[in-house]
Amino acid sequence: MTVRRRLAPWGRHAALVAWAALVLFPIFWMISTSFKDAWEWVAWPPHWLPHEPTLHNYRQVFTFTELGRELSRSATDQVFNIWPALRDSVVICSLASLASLLLGTFLAYAVSRFGVGGKNFRYAILTIRMVPPIVIAIPILMYYAIMIPHTTTVLFGARLSLFDTSLGLGLLYTVTTLPFVIWMMLSFIDEVPYTLEHAARLMGAGRIYTIRRVVLPLVASGMVVTFLFIFILNWSEFLLALTLTHPNVTTLPVLLNKFQSAVEGRLYGPQAAIGTVITVPVVVLGILIQKHLVKGFSFGMIRR
Amino acid sequence: MADAHAPTRTAVVPAPARRPRRLAAWLAQERVFRLVPFVLVEGLFLLLLAIPFGLTVYISLLKWRASRPFEQAHFEGLGNYADVLADAEFWWALGRTFYFAAVAVSLELLIGFVLAMLVARTVRGTRVYTTVFLVPMMVVPVVVGYNFSMIYVDSGPLNQLLAPVAALLGVDPRIRWLSHPVAAQWAIILADVWQWTSLTFLIFLSGFAALPRPLVNAARVMGASPWQIFWRVQLPLLKPVIVIAVVIRSMEALKIFDQSVLLTFGGPGNSTQTVAFYLWRQVWQFNKFSFGAAASMLLLVIFAALIYAGIYLLVRQRSVALAEGRG
Amino acid sequence: MARIALRGLVKTFGRITAVAGVDLEIGDGEFVVLVGPSGCGKTTTLNMLSGLDTPTSGEVVIGDRVVNELEPGERDLGMVFQDLALFPHLTVFENIAFGLRVKRVPDAAVRARVREAAEAMRIAPLLDKKPAQCSGGEAQRVALARTIVTKPAVFLMDEPLSSLDAKLRVEMRTELKRLHRSLGATFVYVTHDQAEAMTMADRIVVMDRGRVQQVGPPLSVYSDPANRFVAGFFGVPAMNFVDGEVGTGGQFQAPGITLDLGGRGAVPGSRLALGVRPEHVRLADDGAGWPAAVSLLEPLGDGTLVFLDYGGPASVVAKVDAEEKVAVGDRRRFTFRPDRVVFFDGATGERALR
Numbered sequence: 002m003t004v005r006r007r008l009a010p011w012g013r014h015a016a017l018v019a020w021a022a023l024v025l026f027p028i029f030w031m032i033s034t035s036f037k038d039a040w041e042w043v044a045w046p047p048h049w050l051p052h053e054p055t056l057h058n059y060r061q062v063f064t065f066t067e068l069g070r071e072l073s074r075s076a077t078d079q080v081f082n083i084w085p086a087l088r089d090s091v092v093i094c095s096l097a098s099l100a101s102l103l104l105g106t107f108l109a110y111a112v113s114r115f116g117v118g119g120k121n122f123r124y125a126i127l128t129i130r131m132v133p134p135i136v137i138a139i140p141i142l143m144y145y146a147i148m149i150p151h152t153t154t155v156l157f158g159a160r161l162s163l164f165d166t167s168l169g170l171g172l173l174y175t176v177t178t179l180p181f182v183i184w185m186m187l188s189f190i191d192e193v194p195y196t197l198e199h200a201a202r203l204m205g206a207g208r209i210y211t212i213r214r215v216v217l218p219l220v221a222s223g224m225v226v227t228f229l230f231i232f233i234l235n236w237s238e239f240l241l242a243l244t245l246t247h248p249n250v251t252t253l254p255v256l257l258n259k260f261q262s263a264v265e266g267r268l269y270g271p272q273a274a275i276g277t278v279i280t281v282p283v284v285v286l287g288i289l290i291q292k293h294l295v296k297g298f299s300f301g302m303i304r305r
Numbered sequence: 306m307a308d309a310h311a312p313t314r315t316a317v318v319p320a321p322a323r324r325p326r327r328l329a330a331w332l333a334q335e336r337v338f339r340l341v342p343f344v345l346v347e348g349l350f351l352l353l354l355a356i357p358f359g360l361t362v363y364i365s366l367l368k369w370r371a372s373r374p375f376e377q378a379h380f381e382g383l384g385n386y387a388d389v390l391a392d393a394e395f396w397w398a399l400g401r402t403f404y405f406a407a408v409a410v411s412l413e414l415l416i417g418f419v420l421a422m423l424v425a426r427t428v429r430g431t432r433v434y435t436t437v438f439l440v441p442m443m444v445v446p447v448v449v450g451y452n453f454s455m456i457y458v459d460s461g462p463l464n465q466l467l468a469p470v471a472a473l474l475g476v477d478p479r480i481r482w483l484s485h486p487v488a489a490q491w492a493i494i495l496a497d498v499w500q501w502t503s504l505t506f507l508i509f510l511s512g513f514a515a516l517p518r519p520l521v522n523a524a525r526v527m528g529a530s531p532w533q534i535f536w537r538v539q540l541p542l543l544k545p546v547i548v549i550a551v552v553i554r555s556m557e558a559l560k561i562f563d564q565s566v567l568l569t570f571g572g573p574g575n576s577t578q579t580v581a582f583y584l585w586r587q588v589w590q591f592n593k594f595s596f597g598a599a600a601s602m603l604l605l606v607i608f609a610a611l612i613y614a615g616i617y618l619l620v621r622q623r624s625v626a627l628a629e630g631r632g
Numbered sequence: 633m634a635r636i637a638l639r640g641l642v643k644t645f646g647r648i649t650a651v652a653g654v655d656l657e658i659g660d661g662e663f664v665v666l667v668g669p670s671g672c673g674k675t676t677t678l679n680m681l682s683g684l685d686t687p688t689s690g691e692v693v694i695g696d697r698v699v700n701e702l703e704p705g706e707r708d709l710g711m712v713f714q715d716l717a718l719f720p721h722l723t724v725f726e727n728i729a730f731g732l733r734v735k736r737v738p739d740a741a742v743r744a745r746v747r748e749a750a751e752a753m754r755i756a757p758l759l760d761k762k763p764a765q766c767s768g769g770e771a772q773r774v775a776l777a778r779t780i781v782t783k784p785a786v787f788l789m790d791e792p793l794s795s796l797d798a799k800l801r802v803e804m805r806t807e808l809k810r811l812h813r814s815l816g817a818t819f820v821y822v823t824h825d826q827a828e829a830m831t832m833a834d835r836i837v838v839m840d841r842g843r844v845q846q847v848g849p850p851l852s853v854y855s856d857p858a859n860r861f862v863a864g865f866f867g868v869p870a871m872n873f874v875d876g877e878v879g880t881g882g883q884f885q886a887p888g889i890t891l892d893l894g895g896r897g898a899v900p901g902s903r904l905a906l907g908v909r910p911e912h913v914r915l916a917d918d919g920a921g922w923p924a925a926v927s928l929l930e931p932l933g934d935g936t937l938v939f940l941d942y943g944g945p946a947s948v949v950a951k952v953d954a955e956e957k958v959a960v961g962d963r964r965r966f967t968f969r970p971d972r973v974v975f976f977d978g979a980t981g982e983r984a985l986r
Contacts, residue, residue, distance in 0.1 A: 013423045014430075020420060021437045027452035027499065028444065030462065034455060045460040045479060046468075104349075108342035115339045124616070129350070131612045132605065133560040135581040139588055139601045140357035148360050176353045179346060199684055200717035204731035204782065205705030208334055218721045237445040239563045240581070244589060254447035258567060269455060276448045287443030288436055328683060328703050 028280070035059070035273035042269040058270040062278070083275055086256040093167050093252065094235040097174035102228050104175070105182025106190075110216070112183070113190040114198075123187050126180045134177075138244045145169050145245065165249045173241055178231040185230065189223030190216070226290045233283050253279045365598035385599035394575060395600065398583035399607075405490070405579065406558035409497040413554055414547070416498070417505025424506075425513040435510065442503035450567030453496045457482040457568075483569055486576035493564045493577055501557070505550050512546035545622040552615040559611070580604065634695060634708075634785035634818045635660050636681070641690035643676050650676040652842035654690070663812050663819040667829040668839035668865075674822045675790055677839070681820065682709055682788050694786065705734070710779030711788040714795065716771055718763040724750075724774050725759040731782045749781040769800045776811065787812075789821045793828065805831055826866045830854065838862050855972070860981035863907050863974065869937060872913065872948045874906040875978065884975070888943030889922050891973070896985040903978020904985075910937065912972040913950035915958070921967035924948070926960050940966055 034042065035058055037051040062083045111117040118125075145163035153161040163169030193216055201211040239254040247255055257279065260272040365385055389395055424434050441449070456463050459479040464471070471478035482488045516539060524534045562581040565571055571578040571586070578586075584604065588597035636658040643651040651673040658664050666674040679685035681692055683704035691698050699707050718727050726733075728746045737745075750756045753773040755766075763771055772792065779787060789808075793801045809832060812819050823829055829836050830850045838845040838853060838861075846858040857863035863871050876886025878898040884891040884906060891906065898904065914921075915938070924940035927947060931937075931954070938958055939947040950966060952958065975985045 010427070013427055017420070017423055017427070017434050020416075021434065023499070024437060024441055026462075027449070027456060028440070030455060031448070031452050043458065043460045046465050047460055047462050049462070104342065104346060108346050111339050111342050115335070117339050117343050124620075128612060128616070129354070131556055131608070131615070133581060133608055135560070135562060135584050136601045136605045136608065137354065137357070139584070139597055140361035141353075142588070143360055143364055143594070143598070144357035148357075172349075172353060176349055179349070183346075194715060194717065196713045196715055196717040197719060200711070200713060200719075201730065201734075202684070203682060203704045203709060203711045204778075205703075205734045206730075208331065208338070210734065215719060233443060237447070239445075239447045239566075240585075243566070244585065254445055254563075257447050257451060260451075272451060273455075276451055279445050280448050283445060284440055284443050287439070291436060291439050327706075328686065328701050331703055332686070 028284075031273050031276050031280070033273075034269055035277045037270055037273075039270060058274040062271050062274045083253075083256065083278065086251045086253050087278070089167065089250050090236060090253040093171045093174065093250075094232055097171040097235055098178065098228055098232045100171075101175045101178045101182050101231055102186075102224060105179050105227075106186045106220075106224060109183050109186035109190050110212075113187055114195060123184055126183050130177070130180045134240045138241055141173060141241075142244060165246050167250050170242060170246050170250060170252075173245070174235045174238065177241075178234055181231055181234070182227055185227045186220070186223065189220045189227075193219045229286050229290050233287060236279075236283055361598045362602060364595055365602050367595050385595045386603065388596060389600045389603055394578075395580075395583060397575065398578045398580040401490075401576075401578065402559055402561065402580040405494055405497070405561055406555055409494045409501070410551065410554045410558050412494070412498045413502045413505045414550060417502045417507075417550070418509050418547075420502070420506045421509035421513055424510060438506050439503050441500045442507075444500065446500065446563040447567060449496055449500050450564045453492060453499070453564075454483070454568050457492055484573050486573055489569050489573060489577045492568055493561065496564050496568065497558060497561060501554060505554060508546060508550045508553075509543070512543050516542055545626055548618055548622050552618055556611070556615060559608070635693075636786065636818060636820070637691075637693040638677070638681065639691040639693065641677060641680055641692070642688045643673075643680060643685060644688045649842055651680070651687075654839075654842075654844055656837060656844065656847065658818060658820065661816050661818055663809075663821065663832060663834045664837060665821045665823060665829040665833035665835075666837045666839060667823055667826060668845075669824060671841075672839040673842040674824075674839050678788055678790055678820065678822050682711055683707055707786075708784050709786050709788055710782060710784040712775050712779055712790070712792045714791040716763075716775045716792075716795075718771060718774060718778075720763055722762070723759065724755065724761055724763065724766070727763065727774060728759075728778045728781050730778065745781050746777075749777040752780065753777040768796050769804065772796065772800075772804055773807075776807075780811070780815065784817065786818045786820065787815075789819065791823050794823070794825070801828075808832065827868070830866065838865065857907075857974065858983050860905060860907070860976045863976070867909055869910050869949055869951070871907045871909050873946075874908075874944060874948070875903070876906065877901065877903050877978065886944060888924070891968075893985065896975075898985055905976040905978050905981075907974045907976060908948075908968045908972060910949045910951040911935075912969040913940075913948060914967050914969065915950060915952055915956065916965040916967045919965070921965035923963065923965055926958055926962045926964060929958060929960055940964070942966070 033048075033050055036054040036056070037048065038053055038055045038057055041048050041051055041053070064082065108117070112122055142164070145166075150160045150162045153159060163172075197215050197219075198211050201215050202208075206214070237254065238252070239258070242252040242255045243258065246252065253275065257272060257275055260268055260275070366382060367380060368384065420438060424431055424438075427434070444452075455461060459481045463482070464478050464480055467480075468478040471480070480488075482492060520538055520542070521534060524538045529537070560581055561579045562585070565577055565579045565582040566585075569577040571582050584597060584600050587593045587600060636656075638654050638656040641651055641654040642649070654673075654677055666677060668674050676685060680687045680690075683692075683699070683702060687700065692700055694707055694709075719730065722730070725746055728749055729742050732742045732745060746759070747756065750759055753776050755770060755773045755777060758766055758770060758774065763774065766774060775792070793804050796804060805828065808819075808821075821828075821832065833850055835848060836850055836853045837847050840861050846853055846862045848856070853862060854866050857866070860873070864873070874886045874889055876884055876889070878893070878900050879885040879890075880900050882893055882898050882900060884893055884898070884904055886906070889906075922942055924942035926938055927941045928939035929936060930939075932951075933954065935951050935954055936956065936958065938950045938952055940950060941947050948966065958964070974983065976982065977984045
C-alpha cells in the first residue's frame with residue numbers, strides 16, 4: 002500500500018473530527034455556561050469549564066415564585082420563571098402535534114387508498130410550507146386580533162379574540178405542520194399493500210376492524226416518527242409565537258428571547274439554563290428518529 | 306347463507322351478534338372516509354389561511370396605522386404598494402437576504418457534500434459521525450442564535466482562539482464582532498451554516514448511499530481512475546440530489562429571521578436586517594399595518610415566483626429521473 | 633351447491649372498458665382457469681366475482697343467489713392473492729386464524745381448526761413464526777392454509793404462483809390439484825401462464841381484451857381453437873401461421889405453399905390464414921410437400937426444432953425426432969399432417985372451414 006493510501010483514512014478522520022468538534026462546541030459552551038455563576042459569564046480569558054460549577058441558574062429558572070428580584074430592575078418583571086413558558090410550550094406543542102397527526106393520518110389514508118385530491122396532492126400540499134412564515138404571520142395577526150373579534154361581536158355580541166391565546170397559536174401550529182404529516186404518513190401508508198386490506202375484507206372484516214388490526218399496527222412506528230418530527234418543529238417555532246403571543250401565552254423560544262432584551266446586560270447564566278432545557282430533550286428525540294430521516298431523504302431520485 | 310352450502314362442509318359456529326354487512330353499506334362508508342378528512346383539512350386551510358389572506362389584501366389597500374382605530378381607515382388603493390416599493394430599506398433588506406442565502410447555501414452545499422463524501426468512505430464510526438453531524442439541525446434556532454451571541458461576545462471563546470493572531474497584529478483581542486456590520490453579517494451566515502449543513506449532509510449522504518454500485522464497478526472495469534469515476538459517473542448521478550438540496554435550502558435560507566432577532570436585532574444599524582425582520586418591524590415595532598400588509602403581499606408574490614421556479618426544477622428532475630428509468 | 637354463474641358482466645373505469653361482457657357457467661367442484669395476456673380482464677372478472685370490484689352491469693350468481701349486493705366477506709369465498717397478502721405483523725398462527733377471529737369463533741375451536749389446516753398444508757412447525765421468516769413455498773402454503781381454514785365453497789386464486797421460481801411452481805401446481813381433489817370445492821384460478829392453465833384446469837376460459845374468446849377443456853382449446861388468438865396463445869413453440877388466400881380453384885395459396893382444401897367450401901378470392909403446430913409439421917422424404925432450406929436448429933433433448941425457410945415472410949418451425957438427421961443448410965421438403973391443419977378467416981381471425 003502506498004503511503005498516500007495509508008494516510009488517507011487518517012486524514013479523513015481528522016477532518017471529520019474537526020467538524021464534529023465545531024458542531025458540538027456551541028452546545029458544549031451553552032451547557033457549560035449554564036453551570037457558571039454570574040462572575041464567570043464574561044470572564045477573560047473565558048473559562049471553558051466553570052471554575053466553580055453551580056446550580057444557581059437552574060434554581061433561579063425553576064423557582065416557582067417571582068424571581069430575579071435581585072437581578073431584575075423592573076419590579077414587575079416575572080420573565081425569568083420557566084414554568085409558565087414550559088407549560089405553554091408543552092401543552093401547545095403536544096396538542097397541536099396530536100391534532101395534526103390524527104387529521105393528517107386520516108387524510109393520508111384517504112389519499113393513499115382512494116386517490117382523494119388528485120394525482121399531485123402530495124406535492125401540492127407541500128407548497129403551503131414554502132411560503133415564508135412572516136407572510137402569514139401578518140394576516141393571521143389581523144385575523145386573530147381584529148376580524149374575528151369583529152365578527153363574533155356582530156354575530157354573538159361577545160368579543161372573542163384569538164390573539165395571544167393557546168388556541169390561536171395551537172390552531173396555527175396544527176395547520177402549518179399538516180403538510181408534513183400528510184407527506185410522511187402517505188409514504189408510510191403507501192408501504193402497506195392494499196391487498197392486505199382486500200384479504201381482510203374477504204375474510205369478513207369490516208373497514209374499521211381492518212384499519213385497527215391490519216393498517217395501524219403496520220404504520221404505528223411511522224406515526225411515532227411523524228409525531229416526534231412535527232413536535233420538534235413546533236417546539237422550535239419562534240416567529241409565529243413571537244408575533245402572536247405574549248404575555249398571556251409564552252412559549253420557550255419567546256422566553257429565551259426576552260433575555261436578549263433584558264435591561265441591564267445579558268443574563269447569560271439563566272439564559273443558558275433555559276437554552277439547555279429547551280434543547281436537550283429535542284436533541285435526544287431527534288437522535289431517536291434520525292435513522293428514519295436518513296432513510297427518507299433521497300426522495301427516490303436516484304434509485305428506489 | 307348456511308343452506309346454500311354443500312352438505313359435506315362442517316357448520317361454522319354462527320356469530321349472532323354481527324349484523325350482515327352489505328356492499329352498499331361498505332361503499333357508503335367509503336364515501337365518508339373519502340370526504341370527511343378532505344373537507345376537514347381543506348376547511349381548516351380555508352379558515353386559517355385563505356380568509357386571513359383575503360383580509361390582508363383588503364387591509365393593504367387601506368391607509369391604516371395603529372394610532373387610529375380600524376373604522377377610521379380610509380381606502381387608499383395601491384398607494385401602500387408604491388410606498389413599499391419606494392422604500393430603500395425594503396430593497397436593502399431584500400438584497401441582503403438574497404446575499405445571506407446565497408453565501409450560506411453555497412457554504413452548506415460545499416461542506417455538506419465534502420462531509421457526506423468523507424463519511425460515505427469511512428468504515429469505522431460512520432454511525433457516530435452521522436449522529437453527531439445531525440445534531441445541529443435539531444437545536445432550536447433561537448438557542449442557536451443565543452449560543453452564537455455568547456461565542457461572539459467580546460470576552461468569548463472566539464476571541465480567545467484568535468488571540469495569538471490579534472497579538473501578532475498588535476490589536477486588542479477582545480473584539481466586539483457584533484458591532485461591526487460586515488462581521489455581524491458573517492455571524493448570521495455562519496450561524497446558519499452551522500445549523501443547516503446538517504441537512505445538506507443528510508441529503509448528500511442518502512444520495513451517496515443510493516448510488517448504484519454496479520455502475521461504479523463497470524467504470525472501474527473499463528479502467529477509469531477514481532477521479533474520473535467521481536466526475537463522470539457519480540457526480541452526474543448525484544445531480545438530482547444536488548438540485549433538491551439547493552432548492553430546499555435556498556427556500557429556507559431566504560426566510561432567515563430568528564438569528565436576525567437574536568444575534569443582532571437587525572444591527573448594527575440595519576446591516577443584518579433580513580426582509581422577514583424588516584417586515585416584522587414595520588408591523589410590530591412601527592405599527593404600520595397597511596404598509597406591512599402591502600409589503601407582505603409583495604413578498605408573497607416574489608416568493609411565489611421563486612417557489613414556482615423551485616417546483617419546476619424539482620419536477621423536471623423527477624421526470625428526467627423517470628425517463629432514465631430510475632425512481 | 634357452489635355453482636357459479638357470471639351473466640353479462642361488464643366493468644368500465646371511466647373511459648376504459650376492462651371487461652366487455654362475460655357470460656360463464658362454472659359447475660360445482662370444477663377447477664376453472666381464466667387465462668389470457670396482461671390486461672385481458674381476467675383479474676377484473678375475478679374481482680367482480682369476489683366482490684372487491686362492483687360490476688358496472690351484469691350479475692354474479694353463487695349457488696343460486698345473485699350476490700351483487702353482498703360484501704365479499706359474506707360470499708363464502710376464499711382467495712389467494714398474487715403477493716399472498718400475509719399480515720407481516722402477525723404470526724403464521726394468527727394469519728391463519730384471522731378469518732375465524734373476525735367471526736368471533738371461540739378460542740378452543742380456533743386452535744383446533746388452525747392446527748388442522750396447518751397440518752393439512754404441512755406447515756405445523758411454522759405456526760409461531762412470522763411470514764418474513766418463511767420461505768417462498770412455505771409462505772404459499774400459509775396463504776393456502778388461511779383460505780382452507782374457513783372451509784369456503786369457492787376458492788379464488790389470482791396468479792398465486794407467479795412469484796415462485798420454476799421448480800417450486802411445478803411442486804405447488806401438484807399441491808393445488810391435490811388440494812382441489814381432497815376438498816371437492818370449486819376453484820377459479822387466474823393466470824397468464826398457458827402451461828399452468830393446461831396442466832391444472834378442468835376447463836379453460838381464454839380471455840382477451842375484456843371478452844371470453846373460448847371456453848373448453850384443455851385439449852379442445854389446444855387442438856380446436858376458436859380463433860387465431862387462442863391458437864397462438866397455447867403451445868410452445870407457438871403455432872405456425874401462414875397468411876394466404878383462396879385461389880380460383882378453391883385451394884389455399886401462399887408464397888411457397890399450396891394446399892388443396894377439398895370440399896370445405898372455401899370462397900375463391902377470400903383471405904385465409906393457415907395454422908399448424910410444429911409437432912404436426914413433417915419432413916417429407918417421399919417427394920411430396922414443399923421445398924425449403926433449413927436455416928436454424930434448436931435441439932431440445934426430446935426433439936429438435938427445425939426452422940424451414942420456404943419462401944414466406946417467416947420460417948415454418950417443425951418439431952422432429954431427436955434422431956432425425958438434419959443439418960443447417962439442408963434442402964428438404966416438408967408437409968403438414970392433414971387432419972391437424974386449421975384455418976382462420978384472414979380478416980377476422982375467427983376459425984373458418986371447419
